[in-house]
Amino acid sequence: MDDIEEKLSLDRSKLVAMALLLGKGRSVPDFTQTKVISKFLDVKDKCPKKIQSWKRSQLVRLQNYALRKLEWPEEYTEEKILPLLTLWDSLDISRGNTLVQHLAPYRIVKKRPRQGKNPNKTGRNVGNH
Structure with a gap:
């Protein structure tokens, strides 16, 4: 065990953690940390099947x-x-929801030309030059 610790530069606790992550801890016969393994394998988190409603982030x-x-x-x-x-x-x-405080611009930095329209104020189509 000491030579593995030296080669990998890991102490015993880090080797045990790595064995748990790799799933190798269960296959070692003298591995006595069965309570630790069962805690890692016991999944208590449950994902909701459906989210009822989404809310806007603050x-x-x-x-x-x-x-x-x-x-x-x-x-x-x-x-x-x-x-x-x-x-x-x-x-x-x-969607028609106006109950929430939405972001509102306080100024327009650059106007975006409408598709197919000349950006000047004459309103002519781009192809009619």
């Missing part, structure tokens, strides 16, 4: 959680979450 709570658990700055979290919240709001509005 940006500030997500920022606080990401800062606490992932050490993400608030700006980084906002950069990652804002497109998802925008998509959620767009889909929610298209």
Whole structure:
């Protein structure tokens, strides 16, 4: 056992953990940690078969959680979450739901030309030049 510990640079507890992860602990006859193995093999988590309703995420709570658990700055979290919240709001509005406080732009940075229309104000089609 000592030579394995030296070759892999792992102590006994790490070797036991690796054996459990690989499923090899059950096949070793003198492995006496049956209680530990049974705890790992006993699945107590149950996934719901159906989610009743989805709720819109709250940006500030997500920022606080990401800062606490992932050490993400608030700006980084906002950069990652804002497109998802925008998509959620767009889909929610298209379904006719207006009860929730949706995101609203405070200014338009760049107008997007309508497909097939000239971006100038004449309203002519692109092909009519």
